[in-house]
Amino acid sequence: DSGVTQTPKHLITATGQRVTLRCSPRSGDLSVYWYQQSLDQGLQFLIQYYNGEERAKGNILERFSAQQFPDLHSELNLSSLELGDSALYFCASSEGGLAGFTGELFFGEGSRLTVL
Amino acid sequence: QKEVEQDPGPLSVPEGAIVSLNCTYSNSAFQYFMWYRQYSRKGPELLMYTYSSGNKEDGRFTAQVDKSSKYISLFIRDSQPSDSATYLCAMSRVQGAQKLVFGQGTRLTINP
Numbered sequence: 001d002s003g004v005t006q007t008p009k010h011l012i013t014a015t016g017q018r019v020t021l022r023c024s025p026r027s028g029d030l031s032v033y034w035y036q037q038s039l040d041q042g043l044q045f046l047i048q049y050y051n052g053e054e055r056a057k058g059n060i061l062e063r064f065s066a067q068q069f070p071d072l073h074s075e076l077n078l079s080s081l082e083l084g085d086s087a088l089y090f091c092a093s094s095e096g097g098l099a100g101f102t103g104e105l106f107f108g109e110g111s112r113l114t115v116l
Numbered sequence: 117q118k119e120v121e122q123d124p125g126p127l128s129v130p131e132g133a134i135v136s137l138n139c140t141y142s143n144s145a146f147q148y149f150m151w152y153r154q155y156s157r158k159g160p161e162l163l164m165y166t167y168s169s170g171n172k173e174d175g176r177f178t179a180q181v182d183k184s185s186k187y188i189s190l191f192i193r194d195s196q197p198s199d200s201a202t203y204l205c206a207m208s209r210v211q212g213a214q215k216l217v218f219g220q221g222t223r224l225t226i227n228p
Contacts, residue, residue, distance in 0.1 A: 002159060035218075042122075042220035043160070043204060056215055090159055104150075105216070107159025 006108035018079040023091030032074040038087040122219030135192040139205035146207040
């Protein structure tokens with residue numbers, strides 16, 4: 001158990017809808033990262049927050065947004081959903097703005113989104 | 117062209133075999149190299165970490181980096197059924213985990 005909690009584990013919705021994925025980082029970790037994993041693209045970095053502020057941005061679509069709250073949990077909002085957004089969405093956390101010397105991220109078990 | 121290329125497999129070998137997993141990359145600025153292991157229905161977990169070129173050994177696992185060829189490898193000796201998982205290489209330009217670039221992952225099955 002990594003200590004990172006993600007909800008919901010599974011989500012099925014229709015095109016055009018909006019969903020929110022939630023992540024609670026490991027106790028004491030200030031950074032939260034969101035990744036998207038699909039069969040054809042692999043694991044793609046979306047966005048990082050550190051202590052409530054956006055720290056780094058990856059290949060995140062404009063239809064997607066995220067935030068980190070004062071209690072350090074984070075939410076990823078996906079709107080105007082398309083079939084191609086079906087994927088596993090992972091949250092990961094690390095202690096600082098950088099994941100220490102080893103680059104270790106602690107991943108949750110993911111939220112599987114299916115868009116029909 | 118992707119920055120990091122990894123054969124997705126699947127790769128199936130008998131128990132006890134030596135397994136070789138590989139990634140190539142195009143960005144010569146990458147200096148930090150990692151291997152993550154992902155079991156089915158779980159998130160990835162860090163398995164090995166290396167900096168720059170060279171080898172690193174941890175039990176049955178050896179990570180190898182050849183920066184001149186932009187090629188990294190993970191060797192698993194005396195493979196066990198419990199090693200069955202997807203192995204993802206990851207790399208970054210700077211120390212730490214900002215914007216880690218992952219390979220697609222190789223699905224490995226060790227057959228008893």
